[in-house]
Structure formats: C-alpha cells, structure tokens
Amino acid sequence: MNTHHAIKGNLLGLAVGDSIGLPFEGLCPKRRIRLFGKDLCHCLLWNKGMFSDDTEHSCMIAQSLISHFDNHESFAKCFANKLRFWLLGLPVGIGMSTLKSILKLCVGISIKKSGVFSAGNGPAMRSSVIGVFFYDDYEQLKKFVYTSTIISHTDPKAYNGALTIALASSIAIKQADISPQDFYKLIVECIDKEDSEYLSIMRTIVTSIDQGESTMDFAKNLGLEKGVSGYMYHTVPVVIHCWLTNQCDYKKGITEIIECGGDSDTTASILGGIIGARVGKEGIPEDWLKNIADYPRSIQWIEGLSDELARVKLTQQAGIQKKISVPVLILRNILFFIAVLTHGFRRLLPPY
Template sequence: MISDDTEHTCLVAQLLIEANGDVDRFARLFASRLRWWILALPAGVVKATTRAGIKLWLGAKPASAGVFSAGNGPAMRAAIFDAAIDDVPQMLEFVRASSRVTHSDLKAEFGAIAVAFAARHSRVHQQVDANLWLSDVVNAVGDDGSELTNLLHRSVDRVSAGESTKSFANSLGLPKGVTGYTYHTVPVVIHAWLSHPEDFRQAVTAIIECGGDADTTAAIVGGIVGAGVGEAGIPSEWVDGIWEYPRSMKWMRSLGERLDSSATIAPSINPIAVLLRNVLFLFIVLFHGFRRLAPPY
C-alpha cells in the first residue's frame, strides 16, 4: 500500500492539472484539499502538516497557514513539479507555494527546491552532472541556503570518494536513522541518488538501509530517480505488488497521463473510499507495530 508521501504526490498532480499554470489558484486548491485530507485520518501524517491543516480549518489563509518547521514534508512532494513544469522560474514558484502552505521555515523550502532540481536534472540529462545540478540549487536558494548547499557539497564529495550512503548518513550523526529534519533528509537522499542515478532498486534500497523516516526518504529518492528512468526502470515486482484502492495503479497512471497532457480536469477520487481505506491502513500499521512488541522478536 502507498504512504502519505505518495498521497501528497498524487494530490499535487491533481491540483497542477486543475490550477492550469496559476500558482495562486494552486495554493488555494492545495489549502482546501489539505483540510479534507487531514480529516480522512491519514496514517503517518506529521505534526507540522497536521498543525497547518488545523490552522486552515480555523480560517488561516494559504500564505499564512504554514508552521515554523524545517520538516521534510515539502521535499516529499517536490519531485512531481519537475514532471509537470518545464519552465524553471515557474517551477520554483509552485515549489515555494507548496512549501509555504504547510511550512514557513525557509529550510523546508530550500530542501524542496533541491529535490525539484534533482528530479529535473534526472529527467533532462542522460548523464548526471552533480556540479551542474548543485549550481542550479545554489543560484536558487542564495546565501540564505548556504547551510544546505554546504551539506550538498559534502554529499557530492563523498559520492566521488566512493562512500556508501549508509556511511555518509553515519558521518552526519545519523547512525540510528535519517530524521524528518530536511537538512538531514535531503543530503542523504541526494547521496543515494548520485550513487545510483539510473538504478531505481539500488537507490531506494540504499536509502531504506539508512533507517529512520524511510518511507519518506525512499519516496523522495524514488521520485528523483524515477523522473529519469520512468516506470520501465522500476522493478516490475514492486509495481505488481502494489495493493491499493482507490488510488490504484490504473488511477495513478491515468493521473500521470492527464498531467502530461493539456487536460484541465484531474481524475476524481471517492472521499468515502479514501476514509475506509485509511482506517484499514491505520489498522495494518498498528497491528505491525504491536506485533513487533511480542515474541518472537
């Protein structure tokens, strides 16, 4: 089954179709849908997104709903912007709008920008040029993002030195797993991407082996590498093994096809089916969590 990371990617794709290039309309639609998304009891939703959703229900405007958090929520839904928008300045406008609805800390926005540029680079260039990608990020985030770009420079250097992603994560003080802090998430994600730019299986496996917030970090790496290799580059057993409704594989393919066309109406989704699905998903998550507490461990 898919996690909230994929749900947000699908949500953004729907809204990009409906906004039809209007970033203000996108922000309003995102804020509106986010309120209802929170009410559908999504499993794994993080504190910052929940608080932003509550603020929206209390009447906050999209531009002021974001909470001061440097979480990786904006980064997890950033790769899809590259798939839909070729114009770089416009892409950055949408990435920033998406970030600010839930997170007001610029660190979260900078992390999302780095991911969006990585997906773009993966899609546009046959061979990855880490320095070219990094220069795009540096120009976009400016001096305010120097802390992140320094970490990204470190990622690039450690990949060149042949260091594993797990070892790189440990060098950042993350031996127990990659956290949801975007300046932990994004550098390790980028390391996994640059280590395996055309190997979806290895890139995703490498980031999962780091532990921590693995559903989100794997989703971000998958979005970046997937932008380059497409569905054909994803292990077929992973795709065939997805058991999901109402966001089925057929529905997600239809969503992707419309996003890649001039369509202005996105595939709809039954909210009652989403709620029932989320209850089942939550039960499965809790079952696995309690099962791990019982022998045999």
C-alpha cells in the same frame, strides 16, 4: 526524454518507494534486517503494499497542477482545499507541522498564514512532481515549490530542501548522468546564498561521492547511524547523495536508501520520484508495482492521473481532476490504520 514517460515514472516511482519503505519507517538499519530480512519486498499486508501520506500528497499536487498549472496562487488554494478534505478522511501518520497547518486551514486561516515555522521534510515529499512538470521553466518551478511549501512549513530550510528535490527531478528528465559538481553548481545558483550551512552540507555530498563513499557511510558521517530523520537538512542530503550515485538504477537506489533506515517511506518516496522520472515505469521492478494493493488510489488510478497531467503539459490546457469516493476512502483508511497498528505491535516483539 518523453515527458509522458517521465511524469508516469515520477508518480509511480514515488508511490512504489513509499509503499516499499513504509513498513520499515522509524527502524534503525540493524533492527530492520533482524525483523524483515535483507531482501526488499512489500510486507505491510503479508506480501502486499499500501501508500502513505507521501503518495497521497504528491497525487494531490498532480491534481492541483492539472486544474491550475498556469497560476501558482490558484494552484495553492486548490492544494489547500485538498489537504482539508484529506484530513477529513482521518489519515494515519500525519506530520505534526502538516497537521497544525491543515487545522489552521480548516478554521479559515489563509494559505499565506497557515504554515508553521518548521523544517520538517513534508514539502520535499511533494515537490518532485512540480520539478518534473516545470523541468523547462525554473521561474515557474520556484514559484510553485514556494507556494506549496509555505502552506505548511515557513522555515526557509523547508523551501531550500523542497526546491533541491524539484531541481533534481527536473534534471532527471533531461540527463542521465549529471556530475555531483554540476548539480552542486545548480544548487548554488538557485538557493539563497546566505544559507552557508546548507551549501556546506551540499558540498560534502560532492566530496563524499568523489571519495567513493556509500550513501550509508555519508548518512553515518551526518550523525544518522540510527536512521535518517525527518529534518529537511538530514532527509534531502541523504536522498541527493543516493540519487547522484544511482541515477538510472531504481532498485539499487531504493535498496540503498532503505538500508540507511529512519524515515524510510519518505526517503524512498522522494528518491523513487526522482529516479522514476528518468527510468519511467519500465525501470521500476515489476513485482514491486504488481504487489501494491491499494484503493481508491490504485496503481491504475495513478497511471490515469499521470496520463492526464502529461496531456496538460503537452497541450497547455487545464484538465479534469479524477474524483475519489469519500466512503470508500474512509473504509480504506480504517483498513490502513489496522495494518499500521499491527506493524507497530509487531515491533514490540523480538528479535530486537
């Protein structure tokens, strides 16, 4: 597998998944179909899509890796600075733990103490980029995932979930068809053995796939019939189940994870990043890529970012970060806020 192809597929895959899943965030599966129909397409701004925090944070991780791929502490400081700057742009839909930790960073608390005790899925939504970049070096992969996680979330469950996503992405570059059993073995090797709850959940993925269960049925058996929550041990197992059953089929994977409902921008973004690393840009539906209307982080901007990150990986020389215009970003965030608010009001109306 070509690393450049994988990095581009990862960043575009997570961005498109985020954008497709965003209008359905928080809806239960039945209501989503009643409101928007069964077929998936962009529908935030008529037939166009935009990105949320999932894509923004992953891009900030990519930028931080471009400058500091060889030192996890400077990488974390760079990412923390980007989070502070990101908050100044007045983002919409920010997770509570992430908000608290960025506020702590803003008042001068260090990156080692900024995290709050939470097992929200925030660290998993940004870890696939790290997994793809360090697919050939698990020591570095773990260090970078850990420092990226504790900036905002200190519950060990947050690290376990983020690490699982990074490992899945690292595998997606290397092979197209890992068996659920082999992936489980990798998790047992890499995760804290004392967390028997997590290992037991991961084990149920193997059993469920062996029995031919769909991801939707697996989610229902976890008690998530009304949608996948933002709790790390709900989000990650459902995403991993869907990835293991759709390792080379981006559209089918994204369709199935969105059918599960709930935190659909984040679940589709995480899954999209993993499958994207395998199938590349060519494996992502063309109309899903074409119908994204976002700026200044456009599809072209993300492609440029992935070109630079791939160059850093190949040459092992730090690169130059792509800059973003602050006034343009604030204007964009105001438009995004109006779009999200309009969707919120739309949901108050029938059909229920």
